[in-house]
Amino acid sequence: MNDNKQKAVRTAYLSIFGNMALAFAKGIAGYFGNSYALIADAIESATDVFSSVLVLFGIRYSSKPADENHPYGHGRAEALVTFAVVGFLLVSATIIAYESIHNIVTPHKTPEKFTLIVLGAIVIIKEIFYRIVSKKSDDVNSSSLKADAWHHRSDAITSAMAFIGISIAIIFGPGYETADDWAALLASFFIIYNAYMIFRPALGEILDEHLYEDVILQIRGIAKTVEGVIDTEKCFVRKTGMTYLVDLHLTVDGEITVTKGHEIAHRLKDAIQHHIPEVADVLIHIEPNP
The missing domain is CATH 1.20.1510.10 (Cation efflux protein transmembrane domain)
Structure with missing residues (x-):
């Protein structure tokens, strides 16, 4: 940046x-x-x-x-x-x-x-x-x-x-x-x-108004390419200065370990920031898939 x-x-x-x-x-x-x-x-x-x-x-x-x-x-x-x-x-x-x-x-x-x-x-x-x-x-x-x-x-x-x-x-x-x-x-x-x-x-x-649907769609598309990601649920994007802050709910296999889920979340975060350099941070919440 x-x-x-x-x-x-x-x-x-x-x-x-x-x-x-x-x-x-x-x-x-x-x-x-x-x-x-x-x-x-x-x-x-x-x-x-x-x-x-x-x-x-x-x-x-x-x-x-x-x-x-x-x-x-x-x-x-x-x-x-x-x-x-x-x-x-x-x-x-x-x-x-x-x-x-x-x-x-x-x-x-x-x-x-x-x-x-x-x-x-x-x-x-x-x-x-x-x-x-x-x-x-x-x-x-x-x-x-x-x-x-x-x-x-x-x-x-x-x-x-x-x-x-x-x-x-x-x-x-x-x-x-x-x-x-x-x-x-x-x-x-x-x-x-x-x-x-x-x-x-x-x-x-x-006011953190919902204005960045194009960025959200791009994030969901990137998530589909990361191994271990089953789906994405809530995704909120806030703009601060020239950067974005992202809150994302991620669905993974409910049978994997916490460590494995943590690794998937980090891979996704790295992928998002690689493809969208304007994203300053991504907060990911893991949801288990039944």
Whole structure:
């Protein structure tokens, strides 16, 4: 899992420095281009920097090994960090919505044409970031990285909405100056929706919700290949950080010795962890077959 941790850390750094550069570029272009939608994008990217720093902290902390006070490890810290990331999303959406409404009722100049070039580039860059971070989050099984990926996707959406709004303002001219502000307001609702999509699985992780049927099916399949295993009964999977904890009821021949049953359980545990490296521990309960 150390390799996964390093991948996650490198991906978090990519998000941090990428968001810093884009926040600066958006802010400058928005200020000189008379576009609040672009400035709103800069605000979101600035909050993304802080949320990405939180993700980095969560990855490092959740990867700490188990100790006397934390026998199951520190993995749940990652889900808590995900909640904080959702908080940043909601704050940025609120700021964008408030300022958009303010600008809608306040006369201002039509955005400059060059802001469309900036926004087009940002949409492409942010979508690339989303795909990179999302793939890495799947590779290392990280909920906080998945949240960070959705930050990039929400940024791409707000930039796309700003592109549409500014295009309308430029094409239709006087009277349509607030089109990019309406676009920013609409984008804030997309951000709130994305926040919910990030929050829901993290909440399920904290509450040990039944979310990992695919892992359970894989475990049952592996069990069938281990000599001495007759069947599997209850199988519960909990996610903690980037790893899983498994509780499994195993059926073996009721006539074998305790020692033999113990050996079968260990062989199965080794097989599961070999085929599913993300499994940190397997607690096996032996059931005798009548």
